[in-house]
Amino acid sequence: MANSTVRLSQKEQWRTILEGQKVHAKKEYSVNLKRRRKLLSQLKSMLMNHEEAWLEALRADLGKPSVEAYASELAVLYNEIDYVDKHLAKWMRPKRLTRLLPGGLEKVKIERQGYGTVLIISPWNYPLNLSLMPMIGAFAAGNSCFLKPSELARTTAQLLEELLSEYFTPEEVTVVQGDAFVAENLLKLPWDMIFFTGSKRVGTIVHQAAARHQIPIILELGGKNPCIVDATGVSPTTARRIVWGKFLNAGQTCIAPDTIYVHQSMYQPFLTMLREQIKLFYGMNPAKSSDYGRIAHPGHYNKLIGYLQEGTIWHGGRIDASQNYIEPTLLTDIPLNSELRQAEIFGPILPVIPYSDLDALMHQLEEGPDPLVTYMFSEDRTSIQQLKKTQRTGAISVNQVIRHAANPRIPFGGVGTSGFGRYHGQASIEAFSYEKVYYKEHSIFEMKNQYPPYRPHVLPILRKLRRWLF
Numbered sequence: 001m002a003n004s005t006v007r008l009s010q011k012e013q014w015r016t017i018l019e020g021q022k023v024h025a026k027k028e029y030s031v032n033l034k035r036r037r038k039l040l041s042q043l044k045s046m047l048m049n050h051e052e053a054w055l056e057a058l059r060a061d062l063g064k065p066s067v068e069a070y071a072s073e074l075a076v077l078y079n080e081i082d083y084v085d086k087h088l089a090k091w092m093r094p095k096r097l098t099r100l101l102p103g104g105l106e107k108v109k110i111e112r113q114g115y116g117t118v119l120i121i122s123p124w125n126y127p128l129n130l131s132l133m134p135m136i137g138a139f140a141a142g143n144s145c146f147l148k149p150s151e152l153a154r155t156t157a158q159l160l161e162e163l164l165s166e167y168f169t170p171e172e173v174t175v176v177q178g179d180a181f182v183a184e185n186l187l188k189l190p191w192d193m194i195f196f197t198g199s200k201r202v203g204t205i206v207h208q209a210a211a212r213h214q215i216p217i218i219l220e221l222g223g224k225n226p227c228i229v230d231a232t233g234v235s236p237t238t239a240r241r242i243v244w245g246k247f248l249n250a251g252q253t254c255i256a257p258d259t260i261y262v263h264q265s266m267y268q269p270f271l272t273m274l275r276e277q278i279k280l281f282y283g284m285n286p287a288k289s290s291d292y293g294r295i296a297h298p299g300h301y302n303k304l305i306g307y308l309q310e311g312t313i314w315h316g317g318r319i320d321a322s323q324n325y326i327e328p329t330l331l332t333d334i335p336l337n338s339e340l341r342q343a344e345i346f347g348p349i350l351p352v353i354p355y356s357d358l359d360a361l362m363h364q365l366e367e368g369p370d371p372l373v374t375y376m377f378s379e380d381r382t383s384i385q386q387l388k389k390t391q392r393t394g395a396i397s398v399n400q401v402i403r404h405a406a407n408p409r410i411p412f413g414g415v416g417t418s419g420f421g422r423y424h425g426q427a428s429i430e431a432f433s434y435e436k437v438y439y440k441e442h443s444i445f446e447m448k449n450q451y452p453p454y455r456p457h458v459l460p461i462l463r464k465l466r467r468w469l470f
């Protein structure tokens with residue numbers, strides 16, 4: 001199928017599969033934990049049996065070094081599957097409540113139910129992780145799903161389609177490849193839930209589609225993540241962690257430190273530490289390093305090289321359009337009104353800005369977009385407390401970058417402009433299911449006074465006995 005055309009017959013085919021998925025999810029998974037756990041183990045086998053093919057696809061799409069691809073795409077998925085599988089029975093156990101009433105007994109059972117069918121739309125930067133991580137939650141909570149992977153990570157999208165259709169039936173999961181036009185057509189179908197990871201602009205379109213169908217949605221959007229390094233936080237270890245987190249996947253990571261704010265007393269020494277660390281990781285010419293990735297597509301590359309003009313290149317800055325290559329770059333002297341100060345960079349360009357007053361900096365950050373995560377490197381407890389109290393952000397990570405997102409015990413997601421909803425581990429179960437209530441009353445006698453016509457003495461009695469009656 002051509003990317004930008006959707007035949008009517010194709011749409012009808014999706015609709016038929018979708019209807020089949022709804023019936024299937026209701027019949028097979030609504031109470032059957034065994035079936036859901038089997039889906040998780042099939043997913044794990046699909047990854048493990050073809051590990052080399054996944055690594056190869058990620059290298060083809062993004063030039064990802066195998067160690068990075070394994071750590072940030074495969075290993076996190078294995079850990080998530082293992083963790084969810086281990087705890088699923090406990091998380092799904094119904095809650096039971098019993099209460100004595102004046103006329104009898106009230107019994108309540110609250111059970112988690114999957115929504116039915118979930119549409120997952122994923123981006124290109126972690127094309128495997130961000131396609132399957134939500135799928136793990138969707139399966140575990142009792143749903144079937146459609147996946148629309150990014151057309152800009154073509155090799156991975158193709159492999160996802162081939163292997164998911166080999167390991168699963170269309171009623172369990174169906175992959176639809178294509179661009180924005182295809183995605184917009186998918187959005188017209190009657191999903192029970194949508195899970196979207198991508199840009200704020202497209203997130204708005206997807207949010208509107210969910211509103212039209214009045215269905216739940218989770219939006220995992222972009223993050224302009226500040227990283228504050230105060231005078232107590234400056235060290236080679238800090239530089240190492242920041243350089244790793246920023247230039248991983250050539251900066252195309254939603255939780256990468258976007259901009260560094262360093263206390264002015266340590267500004268020059270820290271710039272030097274960052275530069276030395278870049279050299280230690282990627283050598284004098286990172287273009288030759290097998291450990292450094294590339295920009296995923298020319299459109300994004302062109303946007304990024306525009307950013308290089310918005311400040312002074314303190315280190316790096318070499319580019320090669322034939323390879324979509326941008327050297328790990330440290331940028332200084334960036335004007336307050338430049339686009340670089342407002343927009344998510346999402347590439348290997350690291351603005352390093354000095355600050356003198358932490359209060360003023362925090363105030364300034366509060367005025368900006370809501371980050372997915374705010375980083376701080378500091379040994380000063382008062383400053384850390386202040387950050388915790390003042391910032392509206394999806395997460396706060398102190399003295400480390402990226403790692404909070406790899407732990408299945410920690411809910412992941414944004415706030416405001418960086419999205420809403422949480423997933424990973426137990427948070428995924430809550431995201432992809434709802435609490436269905438079963439209520440039963442065992443009455444010994446009927447309190448007739450509760451029914452009309454209401455007698456005058458009923459209200460004073462209700463007031464007195466409210467606590468025992470309701």
Ligand code: NAD
Binds near residue numbers: 121124183220222372
């Ligand atoms: P994007 O929004 O351009 O595309 C994401 C997906 O949406 C793709 O599959 C694309 O085909 C589809 N799409 C495009 N136009 C559409 C439309 N009109 N209707 C429906 N779907 C449409 O994002 P991207 O460029 O692939 O990814 C980069 C962005 O994703 C960055 O902003 C990054 O921060 C964000 N991101 C967020 C997270 C997170 O967990 N919060 C993770 C990774 C990336």
